[in-house]
Amino acid sequence: MKKIPFKSPFGILLFVILPLVVILAISGIRLDLTKEKRYTLSDNTIKVLESINKPVMVDVYLEGDFPASFKQLQSETKFMLEEFRKINPKIDFKFIDPIKSKISQDTLMAMGMQPSVLPDVKDGKVSQIYLFPYAVVKYKGRGVSIPLVVQQNGIDADQQLTKSIENLEYNLVSNIKNIAVDKRKKIGILVNQDELSPEEFQGFMHLATENYEAGPIIPKNQTELTLADVPILKQMNALVIAKPRKAFTDGEKVILDQYIMNGGKTLWMIDAVNAEMDTLTRSKKVMPFPVDINMTDFFFNYGIRINPALVKDVKKFALLRLVTGEVGGNPQYTSLPWPYFPLGIAEKNDPITKNINPVKFEFPTSIDTLGGRKNIKTKVLFESSERTLLKQVPNYVDLKEIASVDSLGQMEKPSTPKIYAVALEGKFNSAYASRVERKSYPGFKGTSPDNKMIVIADGDVGRNKVIKGQPLPLGVDMLTNEQFGNEQFLRNALDYLLDDSNLMELRNRNIEERLLDRQRITEEKNNWQWFNLLLPLVVIGALGGLFFWLRKKKFG
Structure with a gap:
């Protein structure tokens, strides 16, 4: 038999390339040559997956006959879960066809899934396909449903698919982390300053309890926070203060200051002006006035100031549905622009605000960033458009201002964009480090460890509407039937504050759309x-x- 020379082309193919291909196939090694490294797991994801010590099962309801775009999402999801399993074999998955498995739509909806309805054209006939693009993560007898498709208004199907794939790693690993954690983090809701009622805050509580333990913090003396409340505060990883209308005492401010100095995260939703839509609807005119909760110096310490002046955005605003006539005894409704309900639309690539619907603010004021705080990084989450007006208070707000929204920019001189919400992070310094009040707090700390805080200049951003005693979902406008991004924004805000694995950075991942030219394909x-x-x-x-x-x- 004639020997094959090793250095011949056929020899190189037989003795070098072929064995190399076999080794790579057996070992499962893959090379990620994409520009954005879309097939490479982040170090933070790997750490989370390696920490899982009990079996996790992921059921993916993306199997069967459906459009090509969902086939791509199926492929990307399968690849991602295969990578998860390589890191930790305790994580397993399976794809389920609800039709073949004879799982009814009612059963899937009872599991928290909402169907995606797609048109299907066959033989000139148009029908509808109901898909449930969800994954269910199961751990120790518990389960959570995860939507795999990003729900965002104003984007087409291709953009929706791209954003869903961008969000896939964060979506899966964050939910695996949340369900597999042995001890959930705790969120305290401050109840003492005439904040939102339980019915108005039910939507927020629902989203908070999905991944965290959340409950009210009620002062033991039923009047104000005292040193007796410090032990329960120390158990809270985050504190939420939603629309306080009663002024904080100096003693309460010291307690909150020290809560922050000891590493506690805070989410503030503050109304600096008292203006309620219910009152305006009844009387057609209302006079808002400033609300002083005695926190100006407190926030000044962190480099921000909340101004007591209403923001009117004549470019980015929500619609107000009002009765404008009557036909046959039936009221006729019309949706009209209302500049006092501006929309927060993410302009920057920030993980807190990325890929969410516009956030609806109601009679917000503005935040000034003062600077000069070397250890604090301030980032703007939402701000108004360049066509913004400020209304100083006390002053009348009239429903007739709806009619003149197109000419507001001519009647009054627009100012620069105004900030609605900011995130602060860094090492915070106590406002009482050089003041006598420090002596009233045992174990006083002058500086915090690395910490985070979010301040929103609108107390209603986390309030859900209540109709006839029944709370509506957070962010839903029943009259205009529009879903705003308030719920997702606040969910992301909590995840940002309590994210000790830096998984939120995965929401910044960008995948460049490389779409085919359909016209050229046809030609x-x-x-x-x-x-x-x-x-x-x-x-x-x-x-x-x-x-x-x-x-x-x-x-x-």
């Missing part, structure tokens, strides 16, 4: 079909001819 379809058909035949013929020529040349 050149036949050419490429013939090319794909003939090219293999030409290559095989050329290689055969080359092999025959070399053999003839060598053996004559």
Whole structure:
């Protein structure tokens, strides 16, 4: 038998390339050559997955006959879960076809899934396909449903798919982390300053209890926070203060200051002006006035100031649905622009605000960032448009201002964009480090460890509407039937404050859309079909001819 020379092309193929391919196939090693490293897990994800010590099962309801776009989402999800399983074999998954498994829509909806309804055209007939693009993460008898498709208004199907894939790693690993954690983090809701009622705050409590333990913090003396409340505060990883209307005492401010100095995270939703839509609807005119909760110096210490002046955005605003007539005894409603309900639309690529619907603010004021705090990083989450007006209070707000929204910019001089919400992070210094009040607090600390805080200049951003005693979902406007992004914004805010694994950074991942030119596909379809058909035949013929020529040349 004639030996094959090792250095010949066939020898290199046989002894080098082929074994290398086999080794790579067996080992499962993959090379990620994409620009954005979309197939490479982050270090933070790997740490979370490695920490899982009990079996986790992920059921993915993306199996069956559905459009190509969902096939791509299915493929990306499968790849991601395969990578998870390589890191930790305790994480397993399976894909389920609800139709073949005979799982009813009612059962899926009872599991917290909402169907995606897609048109299906076959033989000239249009029908509807109901899909449930969800994953269910199961751990120790518990389960949580995860939507795999990003719900965001104003984007087309291709953008929705891209954003869903961008969010896939964060979506899966964060939910695995939350369900597999042995001890959930605690959130305290301060109840003492005439904050939102339980009915008005039910939507927020629902989202907070999905991944955390949350409950009210009620002062033991039923009047104000005292040193007796410090032990329960120390158990809270975060504190939420939603629309306080009663002034904080100096003693309470010291307690809150020291809560922050000891590492406690805080989420503030503050109304600096008292203006309620219910009152305005009844009387057609209302006079808002400033609300002083005695926190100006407190926030000044962190480099921000909340101004007692209403923001009117005549470019980015929500609609107000009002009765504008009557036909046959039935009221006629019209949706009209209302500049006192501006919309927060994410302009920057921030993990807290990315890929969410516009956030609806109601009679917000503005935040000034003062600077000069070297250890504090301040980032703006939402701000108004350049066509913004400020209304100083006390002053009348009249429903007639709806009619003149188009001419407001001419009647009054617009100011620069105003800030609605900020996130602060860094090492905070106590406002009482050089004041006599420090002596009233045992174990006083002058500086915090690395900490975070979010301040929103609107107390109603976390308030859900209550109709006839029944709370509506947070962010839902029943009259205009619009879903705003308030719920997702506040969920992201809590995750940002309590994220000790830095998983939130995964929400900043960007995948460049490399979409095919559909017009060119149509025009050149036949050419490429013939090319794909003939090219293999030409290559095989050329290689055969080359092999025959070399053999003839060598053996004559």
